[in-house]
Amino acid sequence: MTIDFERIKRELPIKEVLTKYGLLRDLKQRGSQLYGPCPLHGGDNPQAFNVSLEKNLWNCFTHCRGGSVVDLLMALEKVDVREAGKLGYEMLGVEMKAGASSPSGPRPLDFTLSLDYEHPYLKSRNIDLGTAKYFGVGHCDRGIMAGRIAIPIHDDRGKLVAYAGRAIDDEQPKYRFPRGFSKNKVVYNLNRVRASSAREIVVVEGFFDVMTLYRSGIESVGLMGSSLSKDQRDQLLSLEQRLTLCLDGDNAGRRGMAKALEMLRGGRPMKAVYLPEGLQPEDFGSNYLREILS
Numbered sequence: 214m215t216i217d218f219e220r221i222k223r224e225l226p227i228k229e230v231l232t233k234y235g236l237l238r239d240l241k242q243r244g245s246q247l248y249g250p251c252p253l254h255g256g257d258n259p260q261a262f263n264v265s266l267e268k269n270l271w272n273c274f275t276h277c278r279g280g281s282v283v284d285l286l287m288a289l290e291k292v293d294v295r296e297a298g299k300l301g302y303e304m305l306g307v308e309m310k311a312g313a314s315s316p317s318g319p320r321p322l323d324f325t326l327s328l329d330y331e332h333p334y335l336k337s338r339n340i341d342l343g344t345a346k347y348f349g350v351g352h353c354d355r356g357i358m359a360g361r362i363a364i365p366i367h368d369d370r371g372k373l374v375a376y377a378g379r380a381i382d383d384e385q386p387k388y389r390f391p392r393g394f395s396k397n398k399v400v401y402n403l404n405r406v407r408a409s410s411a412r413e414i415v416v417v418e419g420f421f422d423v424m425t426l427y428r429s430g431i432e433s434v435g436l437m438g439s440s441l442s443k444d445q446r447d448q449l450l451s452l453e454q455r456l457t458l459c460l461d462g463d464n465a466g467r468r469g470m471a472k473a474l475e476m477l478r479g480g481r482p483m484k485a486v487y488l489p490e491g492l493q494p495e496d497f498g499s500n501y502l503r504e505i506l507s
């Protein structure tokens with residue numbers, strides 16, 4: 214089932230959550246602000262934690278950053294965005310419609326492909342051996358991905374859910390996905406960046422953009438296309454890092470940027486980087502990428 218996070222943010226007051234967790238008594242109210250020591254990291258700075266009752270947003274100045282009521286539930290319960298959403302629904306008394314739809318993510322694969330990480334095609338795309346191994350990307354010589362570069366795709370818990378097969382010549386389609394696999398349920402590389410210490414995550418379109426950025430020391434995730442789905446949005450908003458949106462410099466990319474910014478607005482501070490016409494992150498050198506994305 215889909216969780217309407219916007220509704221939770223709108224209808225569930227942070228004050229109510231703090232009350233429920235017995236944390237309100239340590240806070241003081243001044244106008245439409247609550248403030249006090251941070252109940253999350255437990256420091257003793259008496260001004261560290263702030264809540265805007267009007268905006269229904271919270272902030273910890275010393276440690277934990279801040280965000281919406283959903284972010285607060287995630288921090289309090291140390292759960293992912295979906296679990297926090299379920300808790301939010303519980304507090305709002307919203308019925309979870311069980312069985313209304315299949316489990317949201319794709320099912321894990323029960324096999325792995327054995328791949329050649331040193332195929333010339335990878336070198337032609339500037340993917341060195343270390344990067345190929347890190348992403349598990351290589352040439353496949355049998356099965357439905359035979360003759361293609363197979364790119365393993367993991368869900369946000371790190372379970373392998375599909376391989377994308379990139380043609381190495383003019384063969385169509387350019388990318389082949391397994392039957393039944395839905396790209397819009399997954400954000401490529403999210404599982405790895407979630408654990409990273411990077412403060413900023415760049416959101417790009419393609420697999421090779423992600424790999425190129427990684428070689429330049431920049432952590433990124435891929436939408437596997439130019440449009441952000443609702444599931445992908447929720448997954449992006451579950452990241453603690455700052456997000457920078459950098460889709461391709463073509464019409465589809467620009468349209469995608471506009472729509473994604475609209476969908477992510479209010480979730481957290483966002484940066485948008487627009488690339489010159491006809492170019493994608495993969496086309497740039499390390500220094501330039503670091504400069505425009507930092």
Ligand SMILES: [Zn+2]
Pocket residue numbers: 251252253254255261273274275276277278
């Ligand atoms: Zn804190």
